[in-house]
Amino acid sequence: MASDKRWRSTFSIYAQPRVRSMIFLGFSAGLPLLLVFSTLSAWLRDEGVERSVIGFFSWVGVTYSIKVFWAPVIDRLPLPLLTKWMGKRRSWMLLAQLGIVVGLMGMGSSDSHTQLQQIALLSVWVAFCSATQDVVIDAYRIESVSPEYQGAMAATYVLGYRIALLMAGAGAFYIADYASWKVAYFVMASFMVVGLIATLCLKEPEHKPVDVMKLRENATVKGQNIWQRFFTGFMVAVLSPFVEFFNRNGKVGLLILMLIAVYKMSDITMGVMANPFYLDLGFSKKDIADISKIFGFFMTIVGAVVGGVLVVRYGIMRPLLLGAVMVAGTNLLFAVLAVSEPSLVLLSGVISADNLSGGIATSVFIAYLSSLTSTAYTATQYALFSSLMTLPAQLLGGFSGVVVDSYGYTVFFIYASTVGLPAIVLVLLLMRYQGRIKTNSYNPE
Numbered sequence: 001m002a003s004d005k006r007w008r009s010t011f012s013i014y015a016q017p018r019v020r021s022m023i024f025l026g027f028s029a030g031l032p033l034l035l036v037f038s039t040l041s042a043w044l045r046d047e048g049v050e051r052s053v054i055g056f057f058s059w060v061g062v063t064y065s066i067k068v069f070w071a072p073v074i075d076r077l078p079l080p081l082l083t084k085w086m087g088k089r090r091s092w093m094l095l096a097q098l099g100i101v102v103g104l105m106g107m108g109s110s111d112s113h114t115q116l117q118q119i120a121l122l123s124v125w126v127a128f129c130s131a132t133q134d135v136v137i138d139a140y141r142i143e144s145v146s147p148e149y150q151g152a153m154a155a156t157y158v159l160g161y162r163i164a165l166l167m168a169g170a171g172a173f174y175i176a177d178y179a180s181w182k183v184a185y186f187v188m189a190s191f192m193v194v195g196l197i198a199t200l201c202l203k204e205p206e207h208k209p210v211d212v213m214k215l216r217e218n219a220t221v222k223g224q225n226i227w228q229r230f231f232t233g234f235m236v237a238v239l240s241p242f243v244e245f246f247n248r249n250g251k252v253g254l255l256i257l258m259l260i261a262v263y264k265m266s267d268i269t270m271g272v273m274a275n276p277f278y279l280d281l282g283f284s285k286k287d288i289a290d291i292s293k294i295f296g297f298f299m300t301i302v303g304a305v306v307g308g309v310l311v312v313r314y315g316i317m318r319p320l321l322l323g324a325v326m327v328a329g330t331n332l333l334f335a336v337l338a339v340s341e342p343s344l345v346l347l348s349g350v351i352s353a354d355n356l357s358g359g360i361a362t363s364v365f366i367a368y369l370s371s372l373t374s375t376a377y378t379a380t381q382y383a384l385f386s387s388l389m390t391l392p393a394q395l396l397g398g399f400s401g402v403v404v405d406s407y408g409y410t411v412f413f414i415y416a417s418t419v420g421l422p423a424i425v426l427v428l429l430l431m432r433y434q435g436r437i438k439t440n441s442y443n444p445e
Contacts, residue, residue, distance in 0.1 A: 013152045013312055014305070018144050021202055022153050025093075025137050026160025028195025032100050032130040034168040035107075035188055036060050036123040042173070043181040044119075047112040057120065063127040064134070065391060071135045071383035072241065087204030089140040094199050096136060099129030101192045108185030133195075138386070139379040142370045143205035150367035151311030151319070155304035158363060162297055167191060241377035241384070248374065252433060256372065259426040260385050261392045263365055266420030267327050267358055268393035270334065270413065273400045277334070277409055281342045291344070295352045303359020310360070311367045317434065320368050321427045323361030328420030330357045335413035365389075 013019060034040075037060070044054050074092050078084075082091035103126035110119045141153050168188060175184040246253045278288045310319035333350045340346060369389070373381040396419070404412045 013149055013308070014156065016145075016149070016152075018202075019149065019152050019156055021198060022141060022156040023160040023163075024194050024198035025140070026157035027164040028097060028160075028192060028198065029130070029134055029137055029157075030161035030164030031168050031188060031191055031195075032104070032126050032133075034165060035104060035172070035185065036127045036130070039168055039172045040107075040119075040123060043176070043184075044112055044116075046176075046181065049112060049116065053116070057123065060120075060123050060127045063124060064131045065387055067131040067135055068380070068383040068387050070132070071380040072377075074132065074135050074139070075241075075377055075379040086199075089136055089143070090199050090202060090204050092136045093133060093140065094196065096129045096133035097192055097195045097199060100126055100133065101189050101196075103129060104185050104189035104192070108182045108189065112181075134386075135379050135383050138370075138382045140202075140205060142373055142378050142382060143375060147316070147367070147371040148312050150370040151308035151316075151363050153308075154363040154366035154370075155301075155308035155359075157366075158304040158359065159301050162300060164191075166297070241374070241380040244374050244377060245372075245381060252430070255426060255430060255433075257388065259423060259430065260369065260388045262419075262426065263324065263361075263423045264389055265393040265396060265423065266331060266416055267361065268390070269396055269400055269419050270331050270354075270416040273404055273409070273412060274334075276404075277338070278347070280409070281337070281347075283342065283344075283347065287344060287347075291348050291351055295348050296355045299352045299355035300359040300362075303356040303361075304363040305359075306356075307360040307363030308367075311364055316364065316368050316371060317427065317431045319360070319364040321424065321431065323357065323364045324420060324423040324427055326357035327361050328417045328424065330354045331413050331417035331420065335410050335417070338409040338413060 037058070040057060041054050044057070045051070078088065079091045079095060082095065085091070086094060103122050106122045107119055107126070110122065112119060137157075141157065142150070145153060172181075172184040172188060175187055249256060275288065307319060307323065310322070330350075330353045333353055337346060337350050369382060369385045372385065400412065400416075403415055407415075
């Protein structure tokens with residue numbers, strides 16, 4: 001009975017207002033993504049734009065990978081009037097959301113035949129504002145609650161994000177089918193009101209005072225002109241987050257960065273070939289869509305919620321290890337599917353297990369990354385971690401097709417599972433290091 005009460009108390013974290021608010025911010029973050037990627041590609045192709053031209057639009061995604069370069073500006077620069085009125089995070093959040101609304105409305109107002117260059121520029125603008133919003137929301141999430149609640153914050157964020165992907169994907173297709181693509185983009189722009197209202201209603205998190213004066217005094221020389229002072233201040237803003245991270249973690253910082261780089265590698269490597277694999281097995285596009293939408297969506301949310309609860313109940317490291325083991329293990333299920341007779345029941349089971357493990361691993365990993373940031377440089381450090389989290393995995397994922405063509409799907413999924421072993425080893429090493437720190441710091445007196 002006591003155990004049941006403890007579990008009920010643990011699940012009650014999802015009733016906290018700031019945890020619930022992440023649903024709306026997650027929706028606002030997820031909505032623009034597909035509108036500058038797959039949904040935009042479908043619109044352009046439907047209008048008869050050549051595939052080679054559409055391919056160039058994929059470069060818009062680079063904007064999300066380089067957000068770490070302007071994250072220091074978001075961390076340090078106050079916005080005139082807005083920051084004084086709304087606070088450090090909410091002011092940037094509101095500005096980014098308004099930029100997304102303007103960009104989407106501009107795309108909807110453009111002619112894909114005569115104003116293709118304008119659509120391209122506006123899609124880059126939307127991606128830039130969207131990446132900026134991601135940086136600010138991540139910083140707000142980390143600063144709003146203590147580390148043990150980060151798993152729950154990540155879970156509700158994932159829920160809102162997934163709902164937004166459905167709206168910007170399937171929802172935009174339905175609207176375009178019944179009306180037009182222009183109407184679809186105007187409707188999507190109007191849905192950003194969810195994020196705008198949330199930003200206006202939220203409370204600004206407390207910001208602890210940051211002692212950076214010493215760094216500035218050391219870096220600034222009397223007699224510098226305005227450009228020299230600007231360059232000095234810029235270097236302090238950019239380099240200080242990295243220096244602080246290694247000062248705080250020492251040599252273990254390298255292990256942490258290695259874990260960040262490889263933790264999602266198994267999941268992303270497998271994901272590249274998932275849909276081609278389903279099609280090659282003979283499943284129809286409708287079967288794949290139905291199963292991935294129904295089982296994939298709900299199992300990801302369930303996994304994210306469970307991950308948030310596990311962080312509250314057991315801390316971060318043990319659930320982090322569980323997520324790494326589950327992701328690598330479920331990839332082996334795809335190898336079983338590859339050597340079995342095609343079955344919708346088996347496909348549903350494998351997709352459910354994959355999305356459940358992915359949901360757990362994602363929410364726990366977000367909580368882990370959040371715990372690594374300093375309140376002095378939240379936006380910059382988390383932007384660095386999130387870029388490092390995806391870039392190596394995406395580069396490795398590019399070779400997935402080569403492995404499949406050379407050795408077949410069975411070997412590929414075993415390979416994808418094996419890619420997850422370094423993450424398991426690194427988590428165990430970090431757990432051992434933390435255990436040693438606790439033992440050394442124990443004083444029997």
